[in-house]
Amino acid sequence: MSERNVQVGIVQMSCSSNPEENLAKAIQRIKEATAKGAQIICLQELFRSLYFCDMENYDNFKLAESIPGPSTDTLSKVAKELGVVIIASLFEKRAEGLYHNTTAVLDADGSYLGKYRKMHIPDDPGYYEKFYFTPGDTGYKVFETKFAKIGVLICWDQWYPEAARITSLKGAEMLFYPTAIGWHKDQDNHTNEEQYQAWQTIQRSHSVANGVPVISVNRIGAEGDMNFWGGSFITNSFGRILYKASHKKEEVHVESLSMNSSNEYRTHWPFLRDRRIDSYQPLTKRFLDEDESN
Secondary structure, eight states, X not given: OOOOEEEEEEXXXXXXXXXXXXXXXXHHHHHHHHHTTOSEEEOOTTTTSOOGGGSOOGGGGGGOBOSSSHHHHHHHHHHHHHTOEEEEEEEEXXXXXXXEEEEEEEOTTSOEEEEEEOOOOOOBTTBOGGGTOOOOOSOSOEEEOSXXXXXXXXXGGGGOHHHHHHHHHTTOSEEEEEOOOXXXXXXXXXXXXXXXXXXXXXXXXXXXXXXXXXXXXXXXXXXXXXXXXXXOEEEOTTSOEEEEOOSSSOEEEEXXXXXXXXXXXXXXXXXXXXXXXXXXXXXXXXXXXXXXXX
């Protein structure tokens, strides 16, 4: 088998309150990644705005747009001009009063390949996403791009091994996680480090368990009470960190990922072979009460 590598680009940046300014900035960063050789480029979660879910404010629904729509139309032209795949996380208005946290995928010829709607929706202090987003109904998605078959999940999805497993079983050659996560401004450093390590570890474990690279792209900057922690990273097909971004700087990075390594790791560590699918039915339960666990 001949060696096959894919050049993956990530854009970690801060955002302002001006959506058009953020879009223009993202496009400039996409061009920088392309100049470094990127073939597939992933933007962070909800890159067109500040992370508005830190409060429940009805005015924020005005930020939403249709998908396909204005942003995908613009990014489609950029993808075609540069010959790159773009993964773009957007606030989707599906219908009056119906909104999703959605990622669109534009292929290297500018074609719109489709969307994935975030399945797991958090509701925590500073992350009031249930106020804005209806849980996704697209199911877990894989997109056949010019350069690779990619799986896309979004932020809170990254804590769920079921989402990574299903997307991998559908044939994803790599998993992308556009993300917006940070530390409260008054939080101590020990807690900060513990939270970041947990965040990175759970995603690396998806890479190990499924034998695919993971690409996680976070934002940076102070927004309200939150300091977004950056720390975007890329693993190989066995969870080894190939690149980790800083916690405070904007960064554009391109990493070469081997598409042959998944077969090597899956052969030597045959987790998929040894899965006991006949025993996993309890996973469809919310919780196993005492009378169900015996």
